[in-house]
Amino acid sequence: MFEDGRQAKEVSLIWFGRTLWKFTPLYVELVFMAICLRLIGLVEPFIFQVIIDRILPFQRDASLLVVVVIFGAVSLFQLGFEVLSGLLGMLTANRVTRELGARLFEHLFRLPFSHFRKWSVGELIARISETDTIRAFIVGTTTGIFLDLIFVLVYIAVLLTLSMPLTLIVLAALPVQILIYLAFGPFLRRRLRVQFDAGAAHQTQMVENISGIASVKALSAEVRMLEGLDRTLHANLNARYRVGLLRIWNDKLLFVVEKAITISIVYFGAQFVFAGQMTLGELIAFHLLAEKVTDPIENFSRLWESWQNVRVSRQRLGDVVNAQTEPFGTLPRLPPQIESSLEFRNVDFAYTPSAAVLRNFSFRAEPHTLTLVVGPSGSGKSTFGRLSSGIDVPDAGEVLLGGKSIAQYDPNDVRTRIAYV
Known part of the structure; x- marks a missing residue:
């Protein structure tokens, strides 16, 4: 409509x-x-x-x-x-x-x-x-x-x-x-x-x-x-x-x-x-x-x-x-040897303006470590996964892989490195 x-x-x-x-x-x-x-x-x-x-x-x-x-x-x-x-x-x-x-x-x-x-x-x-x-x-x-x-x-x-x-x-x-x-x-x-x-x-x-x-x-x-x-x-x-x-x-x-x-x-x-x-x-x-x-x-x-x-x-x-597509093939690919750390830095995200899911959220997963994200239904686990793989884009802040913002790289290449199911 x-x-x-x-x-x-x-x-x-x-x-x-x-x-x-x-x-x-x-x-x-x-x-x-x-x-x-x-x-x-x-x-x-x-x-x-x-x-x-x-x-x-x-x-x-x-x-x-x-x-x-x-x-x-x-x-x-x-x-x-x-x-x-x-x-x-x-x-x-x-x-x-x-x-x-x-x-x-x-x-x-x-x-x-x-x-x-x-x-x-x-x-x-x-x-x-x-x-x-x-x-x-x-x-x-x-x-x-x-x-x-x-x-x-x-x-x-x-x-x-x-x-x-x-x-x-x-x-x-x-x-x-x-x-x-x-x-x-x-x-x-x-x-x-x-x-x-x-x-x-x-x-x-x-x-x-x-x-x-x-x-x-x-x-x-x-x-x-x-x-x-x-x-x-x-x-x-x-x-x-x-x-x-x-x-x-x-x-x-x-x-x-x-x-x-x-x-x-x-x-x-x-x-x-x-x-x-x-x-x-x-x-x-x-x-x-x-x-x-x-x-x-x-x-x-x-x-x-x-x-x-x-x-x-x-x-x-x-x-x-007329909607803008994701920049497939126009951004550089991730370096072959990149540090496997994942970091959320001051991330805000909301599905609607009146319902924020994450606000000023920061998090870091160190390389070569097992990190579990747990919580009740609706706590934002799926949102966290989609933000990590670049499926969703933060309203503010940035998501970094190996210290580099994933927004700088080809979305398809990012998702081949960070699996989200």
Whole structure:
């Protein structure tokens, strides 16, 4: 969750770009197939125009057969391109996800141990899973929408050749649709953030309760556990409902605009047919092409919604990706022959500012001696062990090995010399 109401720094899209750049040839193939599919989509409206204007009025069976064969061949090409595009898309997505996952886990396991205390396991898993949301947006959504918007210009140019007045009707509706997206965007983003937090809280509750089921049963705390799960589930479902409600209103307003376009095209187009300003086939072709203009605009609304999701995902993942890792490989290794003394010098350490575990703690273990650290549960033995091996870092003071601060050396090398289990 966002602490103190502050938003986390978003993970940079450049972080994803370094991986995506490796798969540029696959993206080029996907874009090529997408362009072919959209060009093939231009054929269907004009086939209907030819059938209605040139074949049906004169009952030309031979011409009809030729057109149907061409239509069937085009449909087969379209089917083949769609299958290849789908398979290539899945292959690309799997490769990109694997590469991103490897980079993310490498970064995750290099983070300081204190970083893992910020969230529960469920919360951390929820943040990591946001990688898929961002990857899908960059690879799939943006590429498809970008091509759609380019082809909108192509479709509009073709519509102008059929009827300029009807084209103006289609264009007049575009600002209305854009205003709807802009009006709903901020509200949708806020509700998506609340939904994410509620979902992460519920997942955390489930993970902690199931992993600690032995303690739950030992304390006969099943009722309290179920009440907690029911509470987080209710909050999660309520957040989803609020997002879904906003989406319904957004979609239905867009639906009204689209139907207004269709009704206007049918009415005014029929008037033009009556007046002899366009043929019936041209009206049918215009209607089919107009849908190809409104569909990308509708997809743009999905892009806007996806972008709100991605902004939340980037903020959640940014807490992990933007965190500073431990200096593995950048600091010198411990000398091969170092005195085996261990010393704590005026060490302060606390898990939270209000609960100090060690305060001005000093200790020295002489070399070649057996030293036992004993005490009741919660007295700080585990904390002492983690500080000794550099897993935890003191808030003040220093830990010395052979008279040298272990902070001066490579953390991985320190932990190979000082074992903590």
